[in-house]
Amino acid sequence: MQPMHHIISTREYTKEMFDEILELAEKLEPIAKGEVQSKVMDGKILALLFFEPSTRTRMSFETAMLRLGGQFINMGAVEASSIAKGESLSDTIRVVSQYADAVVLRHPREGAALMASECASTPIINAGDGAGHHPTQTLLDLYTIKRESHLDNLNIALAGDLKYGRTIHSLCYALSRYHAKINLVSPPELRLPDRIVDDLRKRNIDVTITTDMEDVIEDIDILYMTRIQRERFPDPAEFNRVSNSMRITRELIQTAKPEMKIMHPLPRVNEISFDVDDTEHAAYFKQAFYGVPVRMAILCKVLGMEDRIREMK
Amino acid sequence: MANESTDKNSDKHGDKNNLRIKAIENGTVIDHITPGQALNVLNILRVGANFTNTVSIVMNAGGSRGDKDVVKIEGRELTEKEVNAISLISPKATVNIIRDFEVVQKGKIETPDSVCGIVKCINPNCITNSSEPIETRFVVTENEKKKTLALRCVFCESVLTEDLIQFIE
Numbered sequence A: 001m002q003p004m005h006h007i008i009s010t011r012e013y014t015k016e017m018f019d020e021i022l023e024l025a026e027k028l029e030p031i032a033k034g035e036v037q038s039k040v041m042d043g044k045i046l047a048l049l050f051f052e053p054s055t056r057t058r059m060s061f062e063t064a065m066l067r068l069g070g071q072f073i074n075m076g077a078v079e080a081s082s083i084a085k086g087e088s089l090s091d092t093i094r095v096v097s098q099y100a101d102a103v104v105l106r107h108p109r110e111g112a113a114l115m116a117s118e119c120a121s122t123p124i125i126n127a128g129d130g131a132g133h134h135p136t137q138t139l140l141d142l143y144t145i146k147r148e149s150h151l152d153n154l155n156i157a158l159a160g161d162l163k164y165g166r167t168i169h170s171l172c173y174a175l176s177r178y179h180a181k182i183n184l185v186s187p188p189e190l191r192l193p194d195r196i197v198d199d200l201r202k203r204n205i206d207v208t209i210t211t212d213m214e215d216v217i218e219d220i221d222i223l224y225m226t227r228i229q230r231e232r233f234p235d236p237a238e239f240n241r242v243s244n245s246m247r248i249t250r251e252l253i254q255t256a257k258p259e260m261k262i263m264h265p266l267p268r269v270n271e272i273s274f275d276v277d278d279t280e281h282a283a284y285f286k287q288a289f290y291g292v293p294v295r296m297a298i299l300c301k302v303l304g305m306e307d308r309i310r311e312m313k
Numbered sequence B: 001m002a003n004e005s006t007d008k009n010s011d012k013h014g015d016k017n018n019l020r021i022k023a024i025e026n027g028t029v030i031d032h033i034t035p036g037q038a039l040n041v042l043n044i045l046r047v048g049a050n051f052t053n054t055v056s057i058v059m060n061a062g063g064s065r066g067d068k069d070v071v072k073i074e075g076r077e078l079t080e081k082e083v084n085a086i087s088l089i090s091p092k093a094t095v096n097i098i099r100d101f102e103v104v105q106k107g108k109i110e111t112p113d114s115v116c117g118i119v120k121c122i123n124p125n126c127i128t129n130s131s132e133p134i135e136t137r138f139v140v141t142e143n144e145k146k147k148t149l150a151l152r153c154v155f156c157e158s159v160l161t162e163d164l165i166q167f168i169e
Ligand SMILES: [Zn+2]
Pocket: A111, B121, B122, B123, B126, B127, B128, B153, B154, B155, B156, B157, B158
């Protein structure tokens, strides 16, 4: 028997590992769109354990499972569950992993998914552990870039909160596997941690750092925007100044390449003005959809069904 | 091999080059401890006020390698976990086990590749700092800028430089 395949972090993923999931996702896209019916997960049950709310991620997994003909179970609100009675996460995982064929876990503490994988009897899929990893987000970001632009010879700008945004950190490491040129655009106080910049440069990645979006807008293929949180700034005036300087408007993107695409993990507040939505550049709603085929691919991977998918016409 | 036999006579001779500590019958001599770390070594070994056997501490002794601390503990041998912990704060230390005044085992400490259940993670939100029944686990790496030892938490990836290492009580 093959060892159990968990999805905990993409940090150590090679290009081949990323490509495998991305290719599966592409194969599964017609099913994700409902154009083709599938029963590949018939009789399979996915357990969703969300210890903090993340409606979109949860719904995206539910959709993925249903589209593949499988079913899911949910623990419901934390307050009503055994966790409220003080049960440990490890006990919960030991029990629930016997009910289902795979477990999706979202937990507020860093390292929760790794610990869970060590006591589970079925594969664990990390749907976010605190400020730690969120591998399905990273994979769907890569998939969006692949579908809406290209991963090879990519010139990308990562903008907004680069300091605290875990999606950005994981994406940086993933992009380094494709030798992307990375432009970091952020206010000085929200710069990408030096440790990560050093790691990227050690991998021979061309990294530029700026505070001004206009420095990079003409050259990039992808503009990946993130939300700047008000809580990061004690002074409201400072927050307003910073968030306005980072705002993506129609005016700003006038000089961009016509095929330049804008991504955002959503929800957005006002980082992207609404009049950008109906331009050819807006890819953030598609990005949200791509979460479905990518999560389908991940489910197929952890349940050892990748060969069946590859053989699919 | 005799157990620092010169020590036995050092009071009589007043030999300044030798340590002014009595030899021990059964126990452990931890030598070549990084200066200033002797008390931390005792903390790791949980040798405190409740410990009733003889414990000798020498701080900043003039050994052959220059300054060092030395700890001798009567009636106590070290577990692997304790040796690993000592290696983190004092990579050049040696551990000599004494039985019946003889050194039966003498060895340099080797810094392990990883340490489990010894050090506390600095990140309060790390799963190892919750009530889960789980041991901490760190990979031993190098602090590249300072060329000193650093630990990376396997669970949350927090990096602990030497000054941030805290042992589990
Ligand atoms: Zn940790």
